[in-house]
Amino acid sequence: MKNNMSALDIRICLSELKDLIGAWTGKVYEIDGTFLLKFNPPEKERKELVIEPGRRIHLTEMKYSTPDHPPSFPMLLRKHLTNTKLTEINQPDMERIVELTFEKKDKQLILIAELFGSGNLILCKENREIIAPYRSESWKHREIKSGQKYRYPPKKGKNISSVSRDDLKEALSEEPDIVRGMARNLNIGGPLAEEICARANLAKETSPKELSDSDYKDLQSAISELLSAEVSPRIIYDKEKPIDFIPFSFKSKKNQETEIFESFNSALDNYFQKISKQRTESKGKERLEEKLETVKSRLEKQKNHLQELEAKAQETKKEADAISTRHKKIDYTLEKLRGIQETEGWEEVEEEIQKSPETREKWAKPIESIQPSEGTIIINLPETPVSLDFRFSSFENASRLYEEYKSAKGKMEGAKKAIEETEKELDEIREKGVKPSEKPAPKKLREKEWYERYRWCRSSEGLLIIAGRDTKTNQEIVEKHMEPSDLYLHADLKGAPHTVIKGKKEKISTSTIEEAAKFAAMHSRAWRRGLANADVYWVKPEQVTKEAPAGEYLPTGSYMIKGERNYLTVPLEAAIGIWKKDGTEIPMCGPPSAIDSHSDFLIKIKPGPEKKSGIAQKIKEILQDKTGREIDLDELMQILPPGSGTLEI
Template sequence: MKEEMSSVDIKYIVEELKSLKGARIDKIYHDGSEIRIKLHKAGEGRKDLIIEAGKRIHLTSYIREAPKMPSSFTMLLRKHLSGGFFDNIEQHDFDRIVKIRIGNYTLIAELFRKGNIILVDENNIIIGALRYEEFKDRAIKPKHEYKLPPARESPIEVSWERFLELIKSENVEIVRALARKLNMGGLYAEEILLRAEIDKKKKANELSEDDLRLIFEKMKEVFNAPKKPNIIYKDGTMIDVVPIELKWYENYEKKYFETFSEALDEYFGKITVEKAKIERTKRLEEKKRQILATLRRQEEQMKGFEAEMKKNQELGDLIYANFTFIDNLLREFSKAVEKLGWEEFKKRIEEGKKAGNKIALMVKSIDPKEKAVTIEIEGRKIKLYLNKSIGENAEIYYEKAKKAKHKLEGAKRAYEDTKKKLQEIEKLIEEEMKKELKVKKLEKRKKKWFEKFRWFISSEGFLVIGGKDATTNEMVVKRHMGDNDLYCHADVHGAPHVVIKDGQKAGEKTIFEACQFAVSMSKAWSEGVYSADAYWAYPNQVTKKAPSGEYLGKGAFMVYGKRNWYHGIPLKLAVGIINYEGEDLVMCGPVDALKAHTKRYIVIRPGDLKKSELVKKIKKIFERWGYKVAEEDIMAILPPGEGEIVEVVE
């Protein structure tokens, strides 16, 4: 099963991650060998970039619970990178090294061997790293210059002449020559030779120039193949994730994805979840293993006690079953020992065996120290003590059987106690598995087109949209304002451009609500103003054409002709959950608009409560109502600046 990304994987993911350019660094988390960078991309919302040293880099929806106490490395990264912008990302020389430029800093992800994550400044001097190390040719330490590992040949950039020079003289199998000399790994070396229909076991120096030319062409074909991300399954189990269609996996089950990040996230994310489950129950599983080992030992003990009890019971019974014979034997042997002594007795027995005497042949051993003789009768060996009566001899075995029985009963009780412990530990494991994982998957719903803007649905059911910044203001007017719409704007510097879709069919109530939205979403809110003026106009009055000698910047427009004014509009909005087109959406708009679409809403106005605190309060109210809404989703729809809750309608 694949455990880390290859150079080829990195080539394709880096191309994909270039789409993050311009995203703002919101927060950074660190746990073990992983860092997660929470970003915000204008018009697209939250993005989470995961980097695991030595293994992977991609966008993720599998979010591990952040450690309660941020590490020193977390604090260092946050200090230098938070609030910065994702400027660029590149792969170094087809190696497993990725560089991310954020302002004057570069974050370097080393994805080979144990790996590392290193922060350097504009002069390539190390500020900090996930781990500090020293090698023969470079040191990863603060205030040292960051040096790259020795360069390796790239199969993408290598020329035909250089390819020949590298491969032609190699006295090894062609598959090994490609994998080693051109930094591509075994899988892609196999794929190239499969496409070229050349035996991978042939020695590189035995191939003709035509064969090598074909391999070179197929290599270029593979590394320029169109992206088709997929996860490979064997017998229902994931075994690989690749960015392109591979002939090598032609007959395997596959699952295709729109982006390579999604494929990598599904693959590594599931591994992460499984690891989290294993890690969480590790101690309990170890305890379970110990209990199972104890049970096995107790089972063996019980078998031993049972066998001992049975054996001694049977030997006691055997004595009584042969009472007369054994009683006579004991008397005769005792007299012989008393008369001859043990040494002579042993000698006579040995002589009797040689002569074929039946009684002598029954004797298997003689123990003068214990004054005992072991005989074999009915196929069983039994030790008889000559200084004891037949009853006393039988009692010795019955007593042993009794002791074995007591031990067996004790062992059975201990066994039942251990079984209870096993059931308890299994219950604990089951309960632990039911608990919410420390790794959760963010299920991101596909946002509606208008959610990249400020928006609300009016009390009369009209969609109203407004810009969030210069870029989205430009988009609202240029891209989304049609001939049948209406345009609204507040008489406040920096106010959003607001458009009522199909607004020429709207009533006075919707137009007023749109104007109230325009003043409430303007800078007037952050300035603590309680009322402001706004107007509406027709789309053909709004233009990018500036008066002579003036220039209109990005997001700025001129309005010519009559403006229809509303004066002294109160800055007041409401927040709630509405159902629109079959989906529950968090909406912030005029109070009457919320009242028309939901029975429960929160009325807000400019105030002294920090926006982050206001968000937390709104989130708690939503949770009380049974809605789990991310803080960032609430933050995105609220007006700029501080505020306060005026009323909660339930």
């Protein structure tokens, strides 16, 4: 299975990232060693770039589970890179290194991603002085530490994009075969070296000593052909499992199962998501087996302990019963023993015990052994040998053993209960598995509807209400999406968003107009000012015009309203719920009555003192608790009203 990108993979991937140039940088996240950089390209949808040091770099459409409290390094990247403009993306000398250059006013920063070995991510100043690395490292030829100048690692081979025939001969001269020679000395890896051999019609095991000038010419042609090949990205599978990704069709892999993608970035995104999912599932299975073995081992120990308790209880009961049955014989022996010991001492007792049982006196015949220092004696009874404390009577010894028996029986009940609980735990683990100990694999994002580019909600009657986010989207709302069957609304405040109800052939109801007016108000400055109410007017589309009166000028994104305006005074209030569409659950923010019509629950919000980010975090936790799924905090920030607020719990 291929686990990282080759130099050629990186080159082709970067060629598709032109749209990122000029993008403004947003937040940076780290998810288990993988970095997610968010970008806002001019006039395009937001893009997200994945960088996993040592392995990959590409755009992603996957939904990553981002941490609520980012580690220190991504926070440092946020501090330096947020609101900077991405101006360059380079791959120096076709190495497995990517440099992203950012500018902010007159300052320039470089983020260097090393995609070889264990990898690294290094933030540098314009002069390449290291501000901070993800991982500090030191070798004899260079140091990756704050304050040091960043230096490239020593070159390990020729640059395949500019290799001459003499370079090729030199690269292969000391190698056992051509495929290993190219893999090592052109820094391209085995699969690409094999493809060059296949395109040159040369067996990969061929010794360089056997190559003719014509063969070297064919190898050079194959390399040129690869570098200029038309991109046709694909993932290669083996028994439905992804094992490789390639930027175009490989002759060496022509008989293998493949999946073709529109872009190489998309192929990379899907491939790494699939193997991440496989890796997560594999680790899950390993954890399951480890957990099962741990619980099975505990169960076996518990069963062995129960057997020991049962054996001990039976033996104790047997001894106690035997003592009760033979109490006269035992008391006679004990009384004689104590009497002789008191009058003549232990020497006389021991002398008698040392005789054979047949020649002993009657009281000593059943004694097997005696430990004076411990106060114990073992007497052989017909039922079983018993151990007694010779300082006490047979009744007292039997009572002690009966108490031990009862205690053992109690422990047996506890052991049986523990076994039942362990067996239940074992069944639950087999049925449900174990909880993952790491972040889940990223999931593919749903395809967003066109209107999610704007502020939006659905009225109680299901009509779409949209509003602009900025000057550009405000202009699009009016000039691109407003139609004759719609209605136009605007809060009577400067800078309020253009709002449109997307109507149908039938007349738009007063209840929908009122909900749209509340929607227009909640996204205006009235919310930020903490007002209780706001005035909103509505007109027909034909009343909205870009034509200014003679001698006047309309700024970009501004419009004139002809004729009479219809005013409403509406309260400043909002709610968030979950709108279910085609099996997908989408967070939606709008007037409470509208949200209540489409969601099983709603969370009410009003203008207030709490920061928007704090409100969003609380709403995220509530929604996740109610839906049982991950909620994107950024998505909530996008749909909430501007400014601070307060939840109505």
